Amino acid sequence: MHPNQGWQPQQPPPGWSPRPSVAPAFLAGGLWLLVAVLCFVLAALNSEDGKGVAQTPEAAVALLGLAFGRGVIGNGDPAIVATYVAGGVVLLLTALLMARLGFARWILAGLGFLVSAYYVFAVIRLAVNHGGTLIIVPGIALLLWLAASMVAVIPPVGKAMR
Structure with a gap:
C-alpha cells in the first residue's frame, strides 16, 4: 500500500501542547x-442575640x-467584623479564581498564609495560657x-489559570 493512501495518524504541529485541565483551579476554589x-x-455563631x-x-x-x-481587640466585636470581612473577601476572590484570573490566586495565597500565621500565634497563645481544650x-x-x-500556589493551579 502506498504511504499516501488510507488513513494516516495526524501528528500535532511542533511546539503544540494540549490545553491544561481547569480541575486544579476548581479544586483550589x-x-x-x-x-x-x-x-x-x-x-455568625458569635454575633447572634447581642451576646458577642x-x-x-x-x-x-x-x-x-x-x-x-x-x-x-476590646469587647470582641471587631474580631467578629474582621472574620465576616475576611469571609467576604475570600468569597469574592474565589469567584475570580474560578473565573481563572491569575492575580486572585496570588492574593488568596498571600492572605491565606498571613491568616495561617495568625492562627499559629493563636494556637500557641492558647497553649501557653492553659486553653488546651479550646x-x-x-x-x-x-x-x-x-x-x-498551599493548593493555590502549586504549579498545576497556575497552569489551569491559562
Missing part, C-alpha cells in the same frame, strides 16, 4: 469556598484577631487556611 463558609459560620463572643467561647477563639487580647477550632481553621493556601 472549592477549598477557598470552605474557608469562606468557615469564616461566616464562626462570625460570650455566646460560643469554643468557636470564638477562632475569630480573626481575638487572640490579641482585650487591650487590642485549641480544636483554631487548629481546624489553621489547617483549612493553610491547605487552601
Whole structure:
C-alpha cells in the first residue's frame, strides 16, 4: 500500500501542547469556598442575640484577631467584623479564581498564609495560657487556611489559570 493512501495518524504541529485541565483551579476554589463558609459560620455563631463572643467561647477563639487580647481587640466585636470581612473577601476572590484570573490566586495565597500565621500565634497563645481544650477550632481553621493556601500556589493551579 502506498504511504499516501488510507488513513494516516495526524501528528500535532511542533511546539503544540494540549490545553491544561481547569480541575486544579476548581479544586483550589472549592477549598477557598470552605474557608469562606468557615469564616461566616464562626462570625455568625458569635454575633447572634447581642451576646458577642460570650455566646460560643469554643468557636470564638477562632475569630480573626481575638487572640490579641482585650487591650487590642476590646469587647470582641471587631474580631467578629474582621472574620465576616475576611469571609467576604475570600468569597469574592474565589469567584475570580474560578473565573481563572491569575492575580486572585496570588492574593488568596498571600492572605491565606498571613491568616495561617495568625492562627499559629493563636494556637500557641492558647497553649501557653492553659486553653488546651479550646485549641480544636483554631487548629481546624489553621489547617483549612493553610491547605487552601498551599493548593493555590502549586504549579498545576497556575497552569489551569491559562
